[in-house]
Amino acid sequence: MAHPQQPGADAPPVIEMLGIVKRFPGVVANDGIDLVVLRGEIHALLGENGAGKSTLMNVLFGLYRPDEGVIRVDGKPAAFAGPRQAVGAGLGMVHQHFMLIPRFSVTENVILGAEGNSTLHLDRDAAEQTVGALAEEYGLRVDPRAKLADLPVGMQQRVEILRALYQGSRTLILDEPTALLTPQEVDELYAVLHRLREGGGTIIFITHKLREVAAISDRVTVIRRGKTVGTRITKETTAPELAELMVGREVILRVERPPASPGEPVLVAENLVVTGSRGEPALRGLDLTLRRGEILGICGVEGNGQTELVETLAGLRRPDSGRVRLKDQDVTGQDPIALRRAGLSYIPEDRHNRGLVLDFPLTENVLLGNTEAAAFSRGWRILRGALDAITRRLMRVFDVRAPSPQTHARALSGGNQQKLIIARELHREPDALLAAQPTRGVDVGAIEFVHRQLVRERDQGRGVLLISFDLDEILDLSDRILVLFGGRIVGEFVSGRVSRTELGLRMGGRGEEERGGVAVAD
Amino acid sequence: MDDFFSFDLLTATLRFSAPLIFAAMGGLLCERAGVMNIALEGFMLVGAFAAAAGTYYAETPFAGLVAGMAAAMLAATIHAFWCVTLRGDQIVAGTAINLLGVGIPAFLLQRIWGTPGGSPQVERLPGIGAGLNVLVPVALVLVPIVHYVVYQTRAGLRIQAAGEHPRAAASVGIDVVRYRYACVIASGALAGLGGAYLSIGDLSQYTNNMAAGRGFIAIAAVIFGNWTPFGTLGATLLFGAAQATRVQVQALGLNVAPDLIGALPYLLTLIVITGLVRRSDPPAGLGKHATAE
Ligand SMILES: Nc1ncnc2c1ncn2[C@@H]1O[C@H](COP(=O)(O)OP(=O)(O)O)[C@@H](O)[C@H]1O
Ligand SMILES: [Mg+2]
Numbered sequence: 001m002a003h004p005q006q007p008g009a010d011a012p013p014v015i016e017m018l019g020i021v022k023r024f025p026g027v028v029a030n031d032g033i034d035l036v037v038l039r040g041e042i043h044a045l046l047g048e049n050g051a052g053k054s055t056l057m058n059v060l061f062g063l064y065r066p067d068e069g070v071i072r073v074d075g076k077p078a079a080f081a082g083p084r085q086a087v088g089a090g091l092g093m094v095h096q097h098f099m100l101i102p103r104f105s106v107t108e109n110v111i112l113g114a115e116g117n118s119t120l121h122l123d124r125d126a127a128e129q130t131v132g133a134l135a136e137e138y139g140l141r142v143d144p145r146a147k148l149a150d151l152p153v154g155m156q157q158r159v160e161i162l163r164a165l166y167q168g169s170r171t172l173i174l175d176e177p178t179a180l181l182t183p184q185e186v187d188e189l190y191a192v193l194h195r196l197r198e199g200g201g202t203i204i205f206i207t208h209k210l211r212e213v214a215a216i217s218d219r220v221t222v223i224r225r226g227k228t229v230g231t232r233i234t235k236e237t238t239a240p241e242l243a244e245l246m247v248g249r250e251v252i253l254r255v256e257r258p259p260a261s262p263g264e265p266v267l268v269a270e271n272l273v274v275t276g277s278r279g280e281p282a283l284r285g286l287d288l289t290l291r292r293g294e295i296l297g298i299c300g301v302e303g304n305g306q307t308e309l310v311e312t313l314a315g316l317r318r319p320d321s322g323r324v325r326l327k328d329q330d331v332t333g334q335d336p337i338a339l340r341r342a343g344l345s346y347i348p349e350d351r352h353n354r355g356l357v358l359d360f361p362l363t364e365n366v367l368l369g370n371t372e373a374a375a376f377s378r379g380w381r382i383l384r385g386a387l388d389a390i391t392r393r394l395m396r397v398f399d400v401r402a403p404s405p406q407t408h409a410r411a412l413s414g415g416n417q418q419k420l421i422i423a424r425e426l427h428r429e430p431d432a433l434l435a436a437q438p439t440r441g442v443d444v445g446a447i448e449f450v451h452r453q454l455v456r457e458r459d460q461g462r463g464v465l466l467i468s469f470d471l472d473e474i475l476d477l478s479d480r481i482l483v484l485f486g487g488r489i490v491g492e493f494v495s496g497r498v499s500r501t502e503l504g505l506r507m508g509g510r511g512e513e514e515r516g517g518v519a520v521a522d
Numbered sequence: 523m524d525d526f527f528s529f530d531l532l533t534a535t536l537r538f539s540a541p542l543i544f545a546a547m548g549g550l551l552c553e554r555a556g557v558m559n560i561a562l563e564g565f566m567l568v569g570a571f572a573a574a575a576g577t578y579y580a581e582t583p584f585a586g587l588v589a590g591m592a593a594a595m596l597a598a599t600i601h602a603f604w605c606v607t608l609r610g611d612q613i614v615a616g617t618a619i620n621l622l623g624v625g626i627p628a629f630l631l632q633r634i635w636g637t638p639g640g641s642p643q644v645e646r647l648p649g650i651g652a653g654l655n656v657l658v659p660v661a662l663v664l665v666p667i668v669h670y671v672v673y674q675t676r677a678g679l680r681i682q683a684a685g686e687h688p689r690a691a692a693s694v695g696i697d698v699v700r701y702r703y704a705c706v707i708a709s710g711a712l713a714g715l716g717g718a719y720l721s722i723g724d725l726s727q728y729t730n731n732m733a734a735g736r737g738f739i740a741i742a743a744v745i746f747g748n749w750t751p752f753g754t755l756g757a758t759l760l761f762g763a764a765q766a767t768r769v770q771v772q773a774l775g776l777n778v779a780p781d782l783i784g785a786l787p788y789l790l791t792l793i794v795i796t797g798l799v800r801r802s803d804p805p806a807g808l809g810k811h812a813t814a815e
Binding site: 113 | 682686691692695793
């Protein structure tokens with residue numbers, strides 16, 4: 001990694017945002033944020049999910065009008081009416097959810113909105129040359145003629161960076177840029193950012209991961225619940241200090257996890273072949289065995305078959321071939337109800353569409369999928385009293401913060417919604433638990449809680465299958481780790497005996513050739 | 523049987539296809555910009571009526587042509603206002619326009635001429651022989667023009683962006699609302715031409731509900747043509763040929779149910795949208811708005 005050059009204290013501020021307040025109906029997303037970014041530095045903006053980072057950047061870009069506060073760019077007061085003006089002032093944004101058009105070519109995406117000379121005709125050849133030259137100049141390897149949809153995510157991100165450069169931005173803002181990247185792609189991104197800084201560019205790097213702050217930034221500003229809680233020089237701070245600033249209390253960065261004592265297999269998939277929603281092969285002969293009393297982590301880059309694997313195991317998708325066994329039963333192709341009866345619980349990755357009915361009260365959400373349980377019903381009649389009592393108890397035990405069991409699920413924060421789903425799924429005392437991205441988009445406090453629950457379930461002799469795109473989560477929780485790539489398991493590792501680099505290589509589809517086939521590390 | 527596949531069948535195909543081409547090219551532009559357009563039928567009816575009325579008053583069919591386009595553009599502006607500015611439901615808006623397209627001309631017929639079924643006879647657009655009028659070549663020239671606009675111009679790139687991913691388009695400073703208005707209104711102009719074709723090109727009067735579902739066939743053609751200008755042209759020719767065949771079959775008194783042939787376009791479209799023949803690939807942002815708020 002390039003040696004981080006410390007911008008001198010005399011470097012002039014490029015961006016000053018002082019006392020920014022932005023209110024949404026019922027939420028104060030930014031509640032007096034100060035952010036000062038100096039020319040030529042990589043400045044990390046650190047905060048939990050929902051802390052207000054993206055909102056702040058949207059305010060800067062003129063997508064939202066701040067309710068209070070002052071913004072200065074290059075020392076001049078700036079109140080942009082829209083992204084165009086922000087771009088005109090030399091700012092560029094790489095969005096958390098890429099603002100790119102899959103059907104367009106790389107060049108079309110880059111030039112869109114600034115197609116150059118004002119003639120009617122679109123000169124694609126000239127544009128391709130310009131874009132190719134620009135990519136060359138900044139070492140952003142990408143084919144200007146390629147169709148965007150055909151590119152891997154890391155490459156698509158380069159297109160966003162390229163577009164910002166094409167638009168002439170000298171200050172680049174990246175909103176959670178590593179979320180979808182493999183560790184290797186992250187390293188490549190770091191290299192690109194260092195090159196940009198050496199060329200005199202300024203970078204704001206938004207993240208909620210401490211590791212990234214240390215790896216890339218010169219200075220860091222931490223925000224919590226819409227307020228700036230501190231700015232530090234990265235070299236002079238520590239991860240625990242930043243974590244405490246970010247969360248507001250001391251944080252256990254790793255859950256306590258005594259060694260596992262795996263028992264007999266509880267969920268077994270054999271040679272699963274599954275077709276994805278767009279007709280593409282999603283799983284190409286996948287095998288896995290989940291034992292009682294272990295957490296089996298499945299890591300991989302999004303889009304390598306995770307969704308199809310979870311859906312197949314949950315009974316939401318039929319495999320083309322292969323078998324699924326739950327305990328001693330062959331449950332291949334059975335529907336979710338049958339699987340639930342047989343002892344499976346499922347925490348879906350999309351809690352809004354799959355996990356909850358947002359406009360139902362908590363009681364009804366607890367009832368979902370449990371209507372047959374004796375505790376909730378007698379014959380065709382739902383026992384409202386019992387339902388209410390059980391919901392109250394689950395809310396207490398699982399720390400679901402809501403005014404009453406009659407509150408609608410929509411009114412809960414992400415973390416509390418997730419805790420409600422987990423409460424419902426664990427109340428059934430399953431034999432096997434499918435946990436798909438169980439902590440995506442929830443706050444650190446809730447993450448800690450969810451992780452403790454998963455470990456507790458394991459210790460009670462249940463099998464827990466954890467599917468996550470967050471490598472740290474996989475490393476922290478799993479007893480065994482499988483790497484999913486291209487619809488196959490391409491690596492199996494024992495936790496604690498494998499490096500991030502090794503996992504990262506496998507996640508990117510590399511490393512297999514050298515070892516030959518599936519390797520077990522130890 | 524010799525004279526079944528004849529020059530007549532070819533010209534009849536063109537005759538039936540031309541109004542479909544106008545409406546379908548309008549629908550294509552509108553949908554490529556991301557606004558659903560089931561209002562083509564209504565635009566055609568309004569255009570057909572205004573064309574007849576304009577010709578009646580100005581005593582020249584060219585004035586009628588302008589009137590037909592203008593009236594349909596007005597209807598399209600209402601559609602755009604509802605769908606783009608008010609962010610109303612695009613299906614409801616289209617349905618309302620279609621109902622107005624039947625109702626308003628019927629009402630005006632009664633008010634102006636006191637005739638419930640149709641307008642008086644008016645002068646027709648000039649013909650170019652073989653039973654075809656001057657709008658037929660215009661329709662055929664329109665297709666490469668639309669192709670050029672969509673794929674080879676700056677505006678076309680922006681129209682596609684507005685239709686594929688309006689938020690991305692807005693994020694690079696494209697005024698999605700403006701492009702959408704422009705395309706919806708253009709679709710009104712073109713569908714209005716298609717309507718004028720019916721009343722002052724093919725016939726020489728407006729008769730009640732004379733579009734007779736052509737607006738919907740045009741939508742089917744856009745889907746069938748996978749939102750590409752030449753694909754859509756192919757679909758309109760196919761549908762026009764089905765219509766021509768149906769008439770031919772009736773004229774020759776052949777023992778084939780003409781209604782079956784008439785239903786063929788719809789049947790084909792249904793098969794196409796099942797995805798069995800090929801993937802249907804509509805603009806990804808169809809019906810979506812530029813901002814989440
Ligand atoms: N358009 C919006 N309308 C209402 N609330 C919003 C909107 N955008 C963000 N919020 C809320 O503002 C808070 C901060 O969100 P955000 O800036 O996206 O956080 P971060 O990017 O740090 O994860 C959250 O509680 C979020 O729900
Ligand atoms: Mg964010």
